[in-house]
Amino acid sequence: MQKATALAHPNLAFLKYWGKRDSKLNIPLNNSISMNLGGVYTQTTVEFDNALAEDEVLVVGQGAEAKFDRRVSKHLDRIRSLAQVSTRARVKTQNSFPAGTGFASSASGFAALTLAAAAALNLNLDERQLSILARQGSGSACRSIPDGFVEWIAGETSEDSFARQLATPDHWDIVDVAVAVSQEQKKVSSSEGHELALNSPFWDVRAGLLPSKYERMRHAILERNLVTFGQELETEAMMMHSIMMTSAHHDNTSWYSGIYYWLPDTLELIMAVQTWRADGLEVYFTLDAGPTVHLICLESNKSMVAEAVRRLATQHDRLNWVITENHPAPGARLVDG
Amino acid sequence: MQKATALAHPNLAFLKYWGKRDSKLNIPLNNSISMNLGGVYTQTTVEFDNALAEDEVLVVGQGAEAKFDRRVSKHLDRIRSLAQVSTRARVKTQNSFPAGTGFASSASGFAALTLAAAAALNLNLDERQLSILARQGSGSACRSIPDGFVEWIAGETSEDSFARQLATPDHWDIVDVAVAVSQEQKKVSSSEGHELALNSPFWDVRAGLLPSKYERMRHAILERNLVTFGQELETEAMMMHSIMMTSAHHDNTSWYSGIYYWLPDTLELIMAVQTWRADGLEVYFTLDAGPTVHLICLESNKSMVAEAVRRLATQHDRLNWVITENHPAPGARLVDG
Numbered sequence: 001m002q003k004a005t006a007l008a009h010p011n012l013a014f015l016k017y018w019g020k021r022d023s024k025l026n027i028p029l030n031n032s033i034s035m036n037l038g039g040v041y042t043q044t045t046v047e048f049d050n051a052l053a054e055d056e057v058l059v060v061g062q063g064a065e066a067k068f069d070r071r072v073s074k075h076l077d078r079i080r081s082l083a084q085v086s087t088r089a090r091v092k093t094q095n096s097f098p099a100g101t102g103f104a105s106s107a108s109g110f111a112a113l114t115l116a117a118a119a120a121l122n123l124n125l126d127e128r129q130l131s132i133l134a135r136q137g138s139g140s141a142c143r144s145i146p147d148g149f150v151e152w153i154a155g156e157t158s159e160d161s162f163a164r165q166l167a168t169p170d171h172w173d174i175v176d177v178a179v180a181v182s183q184e185q186k187k188v189s190s191s192e193g194h195e196l197a198l199n200s201p202f203w204d205v206r207a208g209l210l211p212s213k214y215e216r217m218r219h220a221i222l223e224r225n226l227v228t229f230g231q232e233l234e235t236e237a238m239m240m241h242s243i244m245m246t247s248a249h250h251d252n253t254s255w256y257s258g259i260y261y262w263l264p265d266t267l268e269l270i271m272a273v274q275t276w277r278a279d280g281l282e283v284y285f286t287l288d289a290g291p292t293v294h295l296i297c298l299e300s301n302k303s304m305v306a307e308a309v310r311r312l313a314t315q316h317d318r319l320n321w322v323i324t325e326n327h328p329a330p331g332a333r334l335v336d337g
Numbered sequence: 338m339q340k341a342t343a344l345a346h347p348n349l350a351f352l353k354y355w356g357k358r359d360s361k362l363n364i365p366l367n368n369s370i371s372m373n374l375g376g377v378y379t380q381t382t383v384e385f386d387n388a389l390a391e392d393e394v395l396v397v398g399q400g401a402e403a404k405f406d407r408r409v410s411k412h413l414d415r416i417r418s419l420a421q422v423s424t425r426a427r428v429k430t431q432n433s434f435p436a437g438t439g440f441a442s443s444a445s446g447f448a449a450l451t452l453a454a455a456a457a458l459n460l461n462l463d464e465r466q467l468s469i470l471a472r473q474g475s476g477s478a479c480r481s482i483p484d485g486f487v488e489w490i491a492g493e494t495s496e497d498s499f500a501r502q503l504a505t506p507d508h509w510d511i512v513d514v515a516v517a518v519s520q521e522q523k524k525v526s527s528s529e530g531h532e533l534a535l536n537s538p539f540w541d542v543r544a545g546l547l548p549s550k551y552e553r554m555r556h557a558i559l560e561r562n563l564v565t566f567g568q569e570l571e572t573e574a575m576m577m578h579s580i581m582m583t584s585a586h587h588d589n590t591s592w593y594s595g596i597y598y599w600l601p602d603t604l605e606l607i608m609a610v611q612t613w614r615a616d617g618l619e620v621y622f623t624l625d626a627g628p629t630v631h632l633i634c635l636e637s638n639k640s641m642v643a644e645a646v647r648r649l650a651t652q653h654d655r656l657n658w659v660i661t662e663n664h665p666a667p668g669a670r671l672v673d674g
Contacts, residue, residue: 117466201546202539209538234594242539242579248572254615257571260608264601271597278591295377 102180102292110137228285342674439517439629447474567621
């Protein structure tokens with residue numbers, strides 16, 4: 001077998017990955033927790049071909065990260081090295097979601113790429129090994145390997161920094177109603193943000209709080225306790241964005257008091273969530289390193305939440321908001337090409 | 338003399354007052370630094386009259402804080418007690434600025450009230466004594482007593498918690514271009530906010546950083562170093578709002594992940610400042626416990642900053658933004674009634 005196709009979902013971090021112990025190997029400073037997002041995916045076909053002098057990367061449609069194709073070849077080298085081959089490959093990758101819908105395709109992209117390439121080269125890797133490999137392509141990609149609710153054990157070396165299942169997709173019927181409020185590329189990349197995180201005066205406090213927060217959130221998921229989970233989720237998002245907004249830094253031309261990933265509409269939604277909850281609708285938010293707001297609620301409240309968002313969008317004339325509904329999904333898997 | 342009229346300006350905190358050592362006496366947890374705002378003021382006349390059975394408080398026009406009149410009577414009691422009289426008073430107070438222009442009238446209101454009442458009762462109080470008295474009416478009012486640039490020494494007891502001049506109004510020709518983006522009352526009062534501040538996981542870090550930040554900002558003002566001052570100013574504002582946004586709390590009906598004093602337009606302006614600065618316009622922002630954005634620049638850049646704000650307002654169709662320009666101003670003073 002020299003050809004395989006894999007599918008993987010982006011994942012949403014409930015407990016965030018922000019700050020690295022090792023920038024080259026993508027070893028994080030803390031454990032994180034996530035959910036695979038069922039509404040969106042990347043599908044990737046890898047075909048090794050001795051006739052090729054160079055890797056060929058074809059990105060179909062939109063939605064690929066900047067420099068994705070260059071990173072693909074580097075990642076294939078890792079997998080070729082494991083398989084002890086030097087054959088170049090033809091890679092075709094396609095996201096189900098266009099650019100600007102608020103999902104980072106690097107996690108799903110590198111998870112699918114890892115699985116497809118490993119299968120095409122007949123490497124017999126278990127889930128842990130696949131996640132370690134995916135992590136080296138893009139840190140959070142390791143969390144898109146296992147099914148459902150996932151925890152990434154930070155570890156200290158490449159071999160013990162891996163993702164594993166915390167609960168199956170059908171363990172808990174929560175939904176992520178994702179509201180993408182902008183189609184623009186963010187100004188500070190996540191890679192830069194990971195490094196600037198240490199500039200925040202609050203960094204050490206966050207680092208100290210995360211181990212107990214991890215335990216509480218983990219148990220809240222296992223016990224399906226939405227109140228505890230939701231409160232941990234929201235305070236975690238605000239804690240991370242406080243770190244970002246206090247990560248003062250210079251670039252070549254100017255000084256910035258922090259990294260501002262929010263847009264005004266992000267804040268509009270954060271405030272709306274507080275109001276909706278006070279009005280009795282059980283919904284909590286989280287945010288990644290971008291302006292998209294992820295609204296977490298029970299499946300039974302999904303329609304009310306989506307409707308509340310649509311009302312808000314109409315009221316403020318926001319025609320560009322893109323709403324996606326995501327149920328907990330399986331991890332990376334092989335599919336027909 | 339039984340009647341006197343005083344005028345005082347609101348002040349803008351560069352280093353913030355957020356968190357109290359003593360809630361009743363308004364003794365803060367940290368030193369703060371401010372500037373009196375020349376574009377706005379409160380004028381208050383106090384007339385003690387033996388014929389009165391109760392204090393009478395007349396608020397002319399809009400702009401008074403909630404419960405202002407009830408707090409006035411309590412404050413007059415403090416001053417009566419010093420003068421050892423029990424005569425009731427007629428108080429007439431008027432703000433030059435309407436409600437919703439983004440200035441808290443409690444500082445200017447209690448500074449003017451303190452000076453007018455003390456003068457009407459022929460109390461011979463020096464600036465320090467006046468500031469201690471004003472502080473008990475409303476904490477930040479003590480900073481509206483001295484002229485120009487002011488520092489409030491936190492102290493530990495009522496007698497050693499007072500404001501004093503750091504520099505005269507003409508020491509430095511900086512300007513506050515204040516942009517009020519909303520006319521609505523904020524949902525969480527500053528009094529509540531002061532208490533909730535301790536809920537933030539970042540509180541202790543902030544408390545530990547403030548003494549050195551105070552020294553740096555103080556020296557930047559004395560040396561008229563706008564770059565250092567501006568950077569300290571912006572990181573201070575973001576540090577305080579990070580404290581606020583991570584002050585999770587319950588009220589009677591709901592749970593909130595933090596106190597959200599910003600509005601979407603606040604963020605629009607914060608982001609615009611980063612862009613303007615990158616484009617070469619030297620301007621920095623600060624924020625109080627509300628959505629108003631204060632843009633600090635040199636007098637020579639004032640017109641460009643105001644013009645940039647107006648362009649932004651036009652671009653986003655923000656007809657409700659109110660722009661006020663404030664130069665450093667004298668402190669509370671007696672005027673003709």
